Amino acid sequence: MPDRCSADSLEYWEDFYEDRRSTYDTLYGYEDLRPLLLSLVRPSRQLRVLHVGCGTSNVTQGLWRDGFRQILNIDFSQVVVKLMSERWVEKCPDDSEGVQWRHMDLTDLSQLPAASFDLAIEKFTLDAILCEAKEDLTDPRGVAALHGLHRVLAPEGLFLSVAWGATRRQALLKSGGLFDVEVHQLPGDAPQRPWVYVCRKRMPMPRPSGTLQPVLKQTEDALELVWDLGSMPKSSFQLDVSANELRWTQAGQSTTMALPFAIDTDSAKARWLQAGPG
Numbered sequence: 001m002p003d004r005c006s007a008d009s010l011e012y013w014e015d016f017y018e019d020r021r022s023t024y025d026t027l028y029g030y031e032d033l034r035p036l037l038l039s040l041v042r043p044s045r046q047l048r049v050l051h052v053g054c055g056t057s058n059v060t061q062g063l064w065r066d067g068f069r070q071i072l073n074i075d076f077s078q079v080v081v082k083l084m085s086e087r088w089v090e091k092c093p094d095d096s097e098g099v100q101w102r103h104m105d106l107t108d109l110s111q112l113p114a115a116s117f118d119l120a121i122e123k124f125t126l127d128a129i130l131c132e133a134k135e136d137l138t139d140p141r142g143v144a145a146l147h148g149l150h151r152v153l154a155p156e157g158l159f160l161s162v163a164w165g166a167t168r169r170q171a172l173l174k175s176g177g178l179f180d181v182e183v184h185q186l187p188g189d190a191p192q193r194p195w196v197y198v199c200r201k202r203m204p205m206p207r208p209s210g211t212l213q214p215v216l217k218q219t220e221d222a223l224e225l226v227w228d229l230g231s232m233p234k235s236s237f238q239l240d241v242s243a244n245e246l247r248w249t250q251a252g253q254s255t256t257m258a259l260p261f262a263i264d265t266d267s268a269k270a271r272w273l274q275a276g277p278g
């Protein structure tokens with residue numbers, strides 16, 4: 001055991017929030033992020049927001065004031081989730097049942113359905129997760145967080161990452177071609193100010209070469225690809241699914257498509273939509 005817990009560990013944050021129950025931090029809060037956020041999205045009651053590593057920040061209050069009503073706040077510290085949900089209930093504005101607080105690890109978002117959020121925001125959470133990483137780009141927890149966020153965002157959904165990490169972080173956010181990334185810096189006079197990475201989910205997937213192309217559809221809990229074989233017999237078509245790649249062979253011609261995120265091959269299902277020739 002290390003003699004001092006690092007900020008990438010649960011123990012560190014549980015202790016931190018036990019000691020800081022009464023304070024509302026935050027260095028660089030919602031008001032600093034607000035101009036950029038509102039230039040990117042129009043507040044709406046319907047827009048589904050995922051706020052990750054919420055801690056005790058004022059982001060949710062700010063979002064609420066600006067008219068967002070669907071906000072799921074997650075943090076892996078049970079202490080802070082309990083604290084914040086109790087605080088929210090105390091102050092509870094009317095009409096606030098769309099605001100929820102759940103204990104969840106950003107590196108495992110498997111409890112959340114695919115394509116179920118339009119906007120994800122994290123503020124200094126990836127910084128905490130990656131504080132001991134030798135390299136952001138290859139850190140398994142960072143990569144898992146990024147893939148999870150990509151999966152739960154709707155097509156063209158936005159992920160805003162507020163971070164101190166500069167070039168190292170960009171390399172991770174751009175990896176795998178999951179997001180188009182724009183870099184901003186928070187306004188202010190301080191010579192060192194956090195970066196805001198505006199990451200837009202890339203869809204559709206890269207187009208494969210080859211003749212027979214699938215039509216892609218992402219539903220709430222599934223990614224669907226449909227090949228129209230026309231009058232060709234079913235027996236002329238073969239499909240292989242691996243975690244990162246699809247390969248199909250049709251009339252002897254093979255086509256490979258790299259997936260922009262890893263899929264669970266055990267859950268993959270293939271079926272014929274129409275009878276067609278055998």
Ligand SMILES: C[S@@+](CC[C@H](N)C(=O)[O-])C[C@H]1O[C@@H](n2cnc3c(N)ncnc32)[C@H](O)[C@@H]1O
Nearest residue numbers: 013026053054055057075076105106123124125
């Ligand atoms: C530096 S604090 C930032 C808190 C808040 N976002 C803010 O700006 O004030 C990092 C937060 O991320 C949470 N956190 C760290 N690792 C996490 C993980 N793997 N999953 C979810 N939350 C995590 C911590 O509990 C803590 O609340």
